[in-house]
Every structure is written in structure tokens, then in C-alpha cells.
Amino acid sequence: MKNYHTQQRTLLLDYLHTHIDENLSTSDILEAMSGSGISKSAVYRNLASLEAEGRLHRISRPGDRRTYYQFVDEDECRGQIHISCIRCGKTVHASPNVCERLQKTLENEDSFEIDRSETVIYGICKECRK
Amino acid sequence: MKNYHTQQRTLLLDYLHTHIDENLSTSDILEAMSGSGISKSAVYRNLASLEAEGRLHRISRPGDRRTYYQFVDEDECRGQIHISCIRCGKTVHASPNVCERLQKTLENEDSFEIDRSETVIYGICKECRK
DNA sequence: GTAGATGCAAACTTTTTGCAGACTG
DNA sequence: CAGTCTGCAAAAAGTTTGCATCTAC
Numbered sequence: 009m010k011n012y013h014t015q016q017r018t019l020l021l022d023y024l025h026t027h028i029d030e031n032l033s034t035s036d037i038l039e040a041m042s043g044s045g046i047s048k049s050a051v052y053r054n055l056a057s058l059e060a061e062g063r064l065h066r067i068s069r070p071g072d073r074r075t076y077y078q079f080v081d082e083d084e085c086r087g088q089i090h091i092s093c094i095r096c097g098k099t100v101h102a103s104p105n106v107c108e109r110l111q112k113t114l115e116n117e118d119s120f121e122i123d124r125s126e127t128v129i130y131g132i133c134k135e136c137r138k
Numbered sequence: 139m140k141n142y143h144t145q146q147r148t149l150l151l152d153y154l155h156t157h158i159d160e161n162l163s164t165s166d167i168l169e170a171m172s173g174s175g176i177s178k179s180a181v182y183r184n185l186a187s188l189e190a191e192g193r194l195h196r197i198s199r200p201g202d203r204r205t206y207y208q209f210v211d212e213d214e215c216r217g218q219i220h221i222s223c224i225r226c227g228k229t230v231h232a233s234p235n236v237c238e239r240l241q242k243t244l245e246n247e248d249s250f251e252i253d254r255s256e257t258v259i260y261g262i263c264k265e266c267r268k
Numbered sequence: 269g270t271a272g273a274t275g276c277a278a279a280c281t282t283t284t285t286g287c288a289g290a291c292t293g
Numbered sequence: 294c295a296g297t298c299t300g301c302a303a304a305a306a307g308t309t310t311g312c313a314t315c316t317a318c
Contacts, residue, residue, distance in 0.1 A: 010292095010293085010296080010297080011297090012291075012292050012293075012296085012297055012298060013292075013293090014291070014292075014297085014298060014299080015291085015299095016298080016299070017298085034282075034283090035281095035282085038282095046299085046300095047299065047300045047301075048283090048300090048301095049283090049284080049285085049299075049300070049301080050298075050299055050300075052282095052283060052284075053284095053298080053299085054298095066198060066203075067198075068196060068197075068198035068205075073205070073308080075198075075203070075282090091244070091248060091250050094253060094256060102244065102247070102248060102250075103247040103248055105243060105247050106240070106243045106244055106247050106248065109239055109240075109243050110236070110239070110240050110243070110259075113235060113236045113239050113240070114221065114232065114236055114259070114261070117232075117233040117235050117236050118221060118232060118233055118236065118264070119263075119264040119267070120221050120232075120259075120261050120262070120263055120264065121261050121262045121267060122259055122260070122261040123224060123260045123261045123262065126224060126260035126261070127258075127259050127260050127261070128257075128258075129240075129244070129250075129252055129257050129259075130252070130253045130256035130257050131244070131250050131251050131252040131253045131256075131257070132250070132251045132253065133249075133250055134248070134249040134250065137249070137251060140271080140272075140317095140318090141272090141273095142271085142272060142273060142316075142317050142318075143317070143318090144272090144273060144274080144316070144317070145316090146273075146274070147273085164307075164308090165306095165307085168307095176274085176275095177274065177275045177276075178275090178276095178308095179274075179275070179276080179277095179308090179309080179310085180273075180274055180275075182307095182308065182309075183273080183274085183309095184273095203283080205307090
């Protein structure tokens with residue numbers, strides 16, 4: 009099962025690329041793509057296949073029933089843990105030290121093997137704390 | 139806005155109590171409660187209020203579009219970081235050391251103030267790694 | 269007695285699917 | 294050309310809501 013490089017898939021990818029590291033609800037995406045030349049069902053099918061490929065992460069926020077997606081740049085985001093501000097929503101990478109130490113501590117204390125790409129740490133960012 | 143201790147709410151709570159620490163999909167719950175004397179809408183309304191109260195956590199698993207709930211003990215979970223297995227879905231508390239160190243490292247490295255209750259770390263649990 | 273909860277059915281929203289035709293490699 | 298993907302519309306799933314009625318306190 010190969011991935012054809014269709015016009016529609018490209019449209020979607022372009023959109024996702026310009027919103028890297030953002031949390032996009034399904035309806036955000038559908039809305040943005042409406043009228044762009046890709047149908048609703050193609051959006052759903054592509055989102056599903058991108059998710060299966062691991063290029064798109066599904067996020068769920070407490071108290072919010074919507075499904076969110078976050079596009080992950082494979083190169084930049086490989087092995088990065090994201091930290092996301094619950095005030096402003098901005099999401100960035102945790103520094104390498106944070107990742108390293110967290111991974112080791114979890115391994116030692118809980119025998120738990122962290123999946124960095126799936127993990128998002130919530131809290132309040134530097135800017136919003138002022 | 140108080141919470142009346144209704145028969146229906148009790149039915150639901152009883153069910154959730156007997157499945158503490160399990161991941162229950164909405165349909166698991168609806169199915170289990172069907173015919174027990176509580177209507178579908180009452181289930182939804184109670185799930186929503188329990189979630190708002192923080193006694194029920196919504197879980198989402200990568201690659202699975204269903205909504206899962208996990209009933210939690212409020213006192214036990216206060217200020218706990220959860221670690222969740224992407225294989226089996228089981229969610230437990232990270233050990234105190236993990237929490238402490240993660241909090242400190244994030245503070246020092248990224249000036250980021252973690253919100254423990256909102257954060258779920260994904261990975262593979264001890265059992266599933268075997 | 270009254271605020272709050274329930275049941276039911278209808279309305280919504282979100283996601284999936286069947287299929288014939290179009291496109292990619 | 295063969296294997297995939299797309300659009301459309303219909304169907305299926307999953308949730309929410311209005312309202313009259315009932316319950317807990």
C-alpha cells in the first residue's frame with residue numbers, strides 16, 4: 009500500500025506544514041480546507057493515514073471533547089517532548105536535559121519507557137508567568 | 139449547583155467504582171448501564187459532571203478514535219503526574235521522584251511551570267515491555 | 269416547595285463507507 | 294495498465310438538547 013502523491017494530499021500537507029506545533033481541531037482543519045479543492049472525506053482519509061504513519065499526533069484536552077491534531081515535523085521533532093502552555097496554547101520542545109532526565113528517571117523508578125513523540129507536558133510558559 | 143445523590147448517579151458511580159483504574163470507552167459504559175435503570179442521556183450528563191469535578195479522566199489512545207474514561211480517586215490523584223501505556227491504556231501515577239525532578243528540571247531549563255494534574259506521559263508500561 | 273435530575277425523542281455533530289470515475293506511478 | 298485516491302451522498306456513530314415530569318433535600 010503505497011502513498012500516491014496526490015494534489016489533495018499535498019494541499020493538506022501544505023496546510024499542516026504552516027501550522028506545525030499547533031493544536032488543530034478536526035473542524036479547524038476541515039474549515040481551513042473547505043473550498044481549497046479537497047473534500048471532507050479525503051481530509052478524513054488523509055488525516056487517518058498520516059496518523060498511522062506517525063506524522064500527525066492526536067491530542068485530547070481535558071474538559072474539551074474535540075479531537076485535536078498536531079503535525080510533527082519528522083526531522084525537527086524526532087524524539088522531542090513537547091511542552092504546551094495551558095494559557096496561550098503555545099507548544100515548543102522541552103530542552104534536551106529535560107528529556108534525558110525524565111527518560112532516565114522514569115526508567116529507573118517506574119520501569120516505564122517513555123514515548124517522547126506522544127508526550128505533551130502541560131503547564132504555564134515563561135511568558136505567561138509574568 | 140449541588141449534586142443530588144440520585145439513584146441513577148449512584149448506579150453509575152457503583153459501576154465506575156468496580157472498574158477503578160480501568161480504561162472504559164463511552165460505549166463500554168453505555169452498554170454496561172443499559173437496562174440498569176439509567177438512561178443514555180443521564181449517563182452522558184453524569185459523565186460530564188464527573189469529569190468537570192475531576193473524578194473522571196478522559197483518555198485518548200493514539201490510533202484509536204474512541205473516548206476512554208478512567209475513574210480516579212480525587213484525593214489520591216491530587217498533584218500526581220500520570221503515566222499512560224499506549225499499548226494497554228492503563229494509567230497510573232508516576233513515582234514522586236519523577237514528579238519532583240521533572241518539575242525542577244523544567245523550571246531550571248525552560249522556566250516552565252508544570253501543571254501536574256493536566257500532564258500525562260505516554261509510553262510503554264512495565265508489563266507491556268515484556 | 270424548589271433547585272436540580274431524569275427519560276425520551278428529536279436534533280446535531282462528527283466520522284465512516286459504497287461506488288463510479290479520475291489520477292498516479 | 295493496475296493500484297490508489299477522490300468526491301458525493303447516504304449511513305452510521307456519538308453527543309447534546311428541549312421539555313414535561315419526577316426527586317432529593
